[in-house]
Amino acid sequence: MAGPVARLARLVVPVACPGCGEQDVRWCEACEAPWWEPPLRCESGAPRLDAVEPALPAWSIAELDGPTHGVIAAWKDQGRRDLGALLAPAMRRAAREVAAALDPAAASSPVAVVPCPARAAHTRRRGEDLPLLLARAAAAGLADAGVPAATVAALAPASGASRGSGDRGRWRAGPARTRGAAWRQPALRPVLLVDDVLTTGATLARAAAALAGSRLVPIGALVLASAPAPGKVLGVGEGP
Numbered sequence: 001m002a003g004p005v006a007r008l009a010r011l012v013v014p015v016a017c018p019g020c021g022e023q024d025v026r027w028c029e030a031c032e033a034p035w036w037e038p039p040l041r042c043e044s045g046a047p048r049l050d051a052v053e054p055a056l057p058a059w060s061i062a063e064l065d066g067p068t069h070g071v072i073a074a075w076k077d078q079g080r081r082d083l084g085a086l087l088a089p090a091m092r093r094a095a096r097e098v099a100a101a102l103d104p105a106a107a108s109s110p111v112a113v114v115p116c117p118a119r120a121a122h123t124r125r126r127g128e129d130l131p132l133l134l135a136r137a138a139a140a141g142l143a144d145a146g147v148p149a150a151t152v153a154a155l156a157p158a159s160g161a162s163r164g165s166g167d168r169g170r171w172r173a174g175p176a177r178t179r180g181a182a183w184r185q186p187a188l189r190p191v192l193l194v195d196d197v198l199t200t201g202a203t204l205a206r207a208a209a210a211l212a213g214s215r216l217v218p219i220g221a222l223v224l225a226s227a228p229a230p231g232k233v234l235g236v237g238e239g240p
């Protein structure tokens, strides 16, 4: 973003790094660096994923801390849509790396990259469907790695009106419900779920539950950032 208009805009609305507050940069080098680290398995820090059967491996690009949380929060809730120019390429690169770790059986049919949906009101306010943007980036990353993939918006946020509708077997209680695309697939299709952050794992668990019985079968999840696993700070042990 350069040019006289951008410079003028900065005079009116100063820009600052959402990670650390450094002035006059969209984001600083230090706060960008975590987004280019190798994605790491993170499901051990998400207790609610324990209930998902079969187990859902999850990868995260960055640990959720002050700067990474600041970047995501600014992108989602503070009008910094320009941060998509950082986060979408980071997601694409991470998906490229995760592709090799996905179950090889998954490669037998194209992977459906399914975003955990944002609430409709949030998407309206943001002017953009950010989860879908992340999913498209992830699908591009899988394709980069030679794994055929396409975005499938198979989940919608549950609304009060849709819960308990007569569409038996389709709708499930909870903040995610399946769209027709989950059922219209010609065959069983592996799914990479995509979300922005992973904390307890409840969102991913509900997404997996909503897809249960459909033709979309979750085989993994990829998120931008995840809360550190309990005990990690101590640097000892690997789980309980």
Ligand SMILES: [Zn+2]
Residues within 6 Å of the ligand: 017, 018, 019, 020, 021, 022, 027, 028, 029, 030, 031, 032, 067
């Ligand atoms: Zn910074």
